[in-house]
Amino acid sequence: MNFLSVAYRQFANIFFQTNTKLLSGNYTRTPLLECCQQMATLNQMHRSPWRPKIKKKRPTFGLPFLRGIVLKTLIKKPKKPNSANRKCVRVRLSNGREATAYVPGEGHNLQEHSIVLVRGGRLQDVPGVKLKCVRGKYDLAHVKK
Incomplete structure (x- = not known):
């Protein structure tokens, strides 16, 4: 395991803040850094390489x-x-x-x-x-x- 994945798991709480806004009776946790993704496990990386998600285009290309x-x-x-x-x-x-x-x-x-x-x-x-x-x-x- 590389240093980044270990650091990410150990300090995951640093990347999150607790909202004081009450949504349907539950407190929500939102990421401070939106760029961080959930790290893949070694088995997942071994099984298949990471591919970026392809966004589907709407038929009118985002226009009504x-x-x-x-x-x-x-x-x-x-x-x-x-x-x-x-x-x-x-x-x-x-x-x-x-x-x-x-x-x-x-x-x-x-x-x-x-x-x-x-x-x-x-x-x-x-x-x-x-x-x-x-x-x-x-x-x-x-x-x-």
Whole structure:
């Protein structure tokens, strides 16, 4: 064991302070140094090397909405137990990326070069569709009754 891991374990209480704030009846301990992580044991290091955690990117890249231009309209088929024709569009987003977005509701007026507003929210039974179009904004009209 190296010196740092021994020192970390012996002086772990130095890195923590007790909050005086009462959260749901319990005192909480928060780290003073946020950079310190729990050290791995020798068995854990021997079993597999340390890899940094990969943060998953949200479909709209941390933004609530993105504007996009329709490249083409698609009809996608859902996965096995379901059977339908899901109306989707291929969109070039304002950040330069391309994605497939679902058009909710019955009927739409989208064609190539239409402008749409997309939000996050995947289509559970169609793989690869992680965005939904917002009805009533830009060129995508409300659902007609």
